[in-house]
Amino acid sequence: MPAPDALAKPVVDYAAAPEHVAVIMDGNGRWAAARGLPRSEGHRRGVAALRQAVRTAGELGIKVLTLYSFSAENWSRPAEEIDDLMALVKQFVREDLDELHRSGVCVRVIGDRSGLDPEIFRMICEAEELTRANDRLTLVVAFNYGGRQEIARAARHLAEQAAAGRLDPMSIDAAMVESQLDTAGLPDPSLVIRTSGEQRLSNFLLWQSAYAEFVFLPIHWPDFDRAAFELAIGEFHRRERRFGGLTARTGS
Secondary structure, X not given: OOOHHXXXXXXXXXXXXXXXXXXXXXXXXXXXXXXXXXXXXXXHHHHHHHHHHHHHHXXXXXXXXXXXXXXXXXXXXXXXXXXXXXXXXXXHHHHHHHHHHHOOEEEEEEOOOOOOOHHHHHHHHHHHHHHOOOOOEXXXXXEEEOHHHHHHHHHHHHHHHHHOOOOOHHHOOXXXXXHOOOOOOOOOOOEEEEOOOOOOOOOOOOOOOOOOEEEEOOOOHHHOOHHHHHHXXXXXXXXXXXXXXXXXXXXX
């Protein structure tokens, strides 16, 4: 991670914002603990930061914003905390979906939907259907999501097609695998941001992030505001993106 002073002066090129930014929203619990507050308050403040991030992404001209909201591994947390998180998911959809729709946001949810609470499953389907035609910003919510699990599902689908004789196994290539991922049809993220200072992917967009730039911010998610978003994008624009070659490529 660059030294704090190297990140102090963001250089944001609004005309060339990254097309797809993915965010690992980390640190709600630590934010609350540092203030002597319950973890539930950290999650509640995290939702407020999420709303701000969506607004900022639209204002900056980002076309796809992917947020890691709940991982497949998060089910191991205490039942009370999971209940609080699920209640916040429902509240967010009820209170924010209409505004997202009016703002031209297309909602897309990735992750394993099998076994989800029926109410949450219904709300996910309704959100996607209502906003399907919107094109100002695509908000991808990774819910009950794991990158390894996603790749395994894609491999299983291709194996099923091959076993049924509909697919020659020798024809399987990277593009075919991508077509079976939850993110099929979306560009790969150019920038992955993680808050809280942790420097790992935590099973997030493992395939899609092969050539992404990573910016790790030493702030907890509830403190992620427009300035922090601009700071991360400024750092992104300082990078030389060579995609395995010798010459830097331009573009997002």
